[in-house]
Amino acid sequence: MNFDFDIEQVSFQEMLRDFSLKELLPQYTKWDRDNTFPRHLWKKLGELGVNGLRIPEEYGGSGADCVMTGIAAEEIGRGDFNLTYAVMLNALASEIISNHATEELKKTWLPQIASGEKVVGVAITEPAAGTDAGGILSTARRKGDHYILNGEKSGISAATIGDMFIVFAKTDLDAGSRGISAFIVPTDLPGVECKGYDDMGNKLIGRGSVYLNDVEVPAENLIGLENRGFAQVMNGFDLSRLLIGLQCAGAAFQSIDETIEHVKNRHSFGKPLATYQGVSFPIVTHYTNLELIKWQAYRGLWLRDQGRKHSKEASSVKWLGPKMSQEAIHECMLLNGHYAYTEEMPLEQRLRDVIGLEIGDGTAQANKFVIAKEIIGKEYRPY
Ligand SMILES: Cc1cc2nc3c(=O)[nH]c(=O)nc-3n(C[C@H](O)[C@H](O)[C@H](O)COP(=O)(O)OP(=O)(O)OC[C@H]3O[C@@H](n4cnc5c(N)ncnc54)[C@H](O)[C@@H]3O)c2cc1C
Structure with missing residues (x-):
């Protein structure tokens, strides 16, 4: 077992930390x-x-x-949490395409x-289907050499800045999550409207709704096979969830570093704040x-690199990472x-x-479903 980053990883980490703290923060x-x-x-x-x-x-x-x-997710997260979408969202979208x-x-x-040059997003969620992503209602109807897309996608990152979305829509209305297909939908196609x-928070990422009104998408923009879109995105979430854990931890680690500097310099009752265990223990x-989250995240990423199962690791990092990071940042604010x-x-x-x-990318409950399915058993799923 080797927990060390190799030379290439260390130099990438150092380069990005330097860039993140000097140029982004x-x-x-x-x-x-x-x-x-x-x-820019x-x-x-x-x-x-x-x-x-x-x-x-x-x-x-x-x-x-x-x-x-x-x-990259962790280091960019130190300087500018929102720009980590360039890591996480791009990794999710480009793996699906690749x-x-x-x-x-x-x-x-x-x-x-x-x-x-181009900003892309992934559009699954709808007003009536978030956690229950298999229940989306948007449709893609084949007509000659096109599909006609209709529906509303809601809560979509990059809605106002995106040049293209990977849109998930039903191609078989009776097949539940097995009737969903993925399409490349450029935002300049007639009938696409973004608000x-x-x-x-996450303001510059321009989250919003993407409306699809009789959008004619060329049939060659279908990604992979018809009705296989759900499996494609679920596999992608196993990556993005691990990256989200690290981008949140990066922001929280940076907050802790800044807070340590503060409590060393700020005095109360004649001593640095850092002297008091009421300050140092939190x-x-x-x-x-955060260290536990971080190493569980890298373990999950390593498992993915080995082509091994890592869904429960990804879900554990996703439900605990953002929660523990926001708790850490909150405490840093108080200190x-x-x-x-x-x-x-x-x-x-x-x-x-x-x-x-x-x-985003699934609530704590949604991720606990994934872990429960694996450690308790599929037959005990609530749905
Ligand atoms: C910052 C951000 C970025 C996002 N980016 C994207 C994006 O790029 N693309 C995209 O498609 N979507 C995106 N989303 C949407 C996100 O994926 C959904 O909001 C999320 O999946 C939850 O869906 P919902 O909001 O409809 O909540 P609901 O599904 O209505 O859930 C509401 C609450 O009920 C809980 N709940 C639901 N069902 C159950 C159950 N069976 N048992 C127990 N609890 C349950 C949930 O955990 C949640 O707490 C983003 C959201 C945010 C906040």
């Missing part, structure tokens, strides 16, 4: 306050090879493994995702929790005193940002 709160998406930084991450980590080199990507992708789409679609989309929400507790309650410091924003991913 100083502007982290700016994009939130201005409510703007820094497309998205492209910059493309230049650094971050957007195409899970894209093979022949399509312009880095061809990196999942552990390397996890390192593993299942036609050669033509791969050649068209993967290089543009890797370079950061943003006023979210409490820091230790959260640090310990920094009243200034941390202002928008001058990044802590309040980190808290708002991280909470979003307690819901």
Whole structure:
């Protein structure tokens, strides 16, 4: 058993930590306050090879493994939680395309995702189907050499900034989750309309609804086989859930580092705050929790790299990672005193940002279903 990152991984980690703290962190709160998406930084991450980590080199990507992708999620999370979507969302979308789409679609989309030229999203959730993703109502009806898509996708990351969405819709209305197919839907197709929400966090990611009104999608934009879309995305979630755990932990570790500096310098009753166990023990507790999450996440990524099962590891990281990270950031806010309650410091924003991913990509309950199915048994599923 070897828990060390290799030389290549360490140098990638150091390069990204340096970039994240010097280039991203100083502007982290700016994009939130201005409510703007820094497309130039998205492209910059493309230049650094971050957007195409899970894209093979022949399509312009880095061809990196999942552990390397996890390192990027954690390190970018330290500087700008929201820009970790360039790691997580791109990894999810590009694995689906790389593993299942036609050669033509791969050649068209993967290089543009890797370079950061195009922003893509994954659209599953609907107003009436979130946790129960198999219950979506959007339809894709075959008509000649096209599919006609209708429906509303809700809660979709990158709705207002996306150039294309991988849209999941029913091609067989009577087959439940086995009747869902995935399509590449560029947002400039007639009948696609995107509207943003006023979210409490993750603001620059432009979450919102994607409306599909008789959208004519060329049949060649079908990803993989008809009715196999659900399995494609569920496999993808096993990766994105591990990355989410690390991006949240990255933001929380950074908050802890900043808080340790603060409590060493700030005095009360004649001594540094760090002297008091009422201050140091909460820091230790959260640090310990985050280390456990972090190593469970890297273990899950390593299992994925080995082609081994890792769904329960991914779900454990997904339900505990964002929760423990937001608890750690909350505690850091309190230990920094009243200034941390202002928008001058990044802590309040980190808290708002991280909470979003307690819901996105599946809530704690949805992930506990996955773990229960595996450790207790399929026959005891509630649905
Ligand atoms: C920041 C963010 C980003 C997102 N990005 C995307 C995206 O890019 N693409 C996309 O498709 N979706 C996205 N979503 C949507 C997200 O995946 C859904 O919100 C999530 O799956 C939950 O669905 P819901 O909101 O409909 O809640 P519901 O399914 O209505 O659930 C509401 C509550 O009930 C609980 N619950 C539901 N069923 C059960 C049950 N059987 N047993 C116990 N508890 C249950 C849930 O855990 C939850 O607490 C995003 C959401 C957020 C907040």
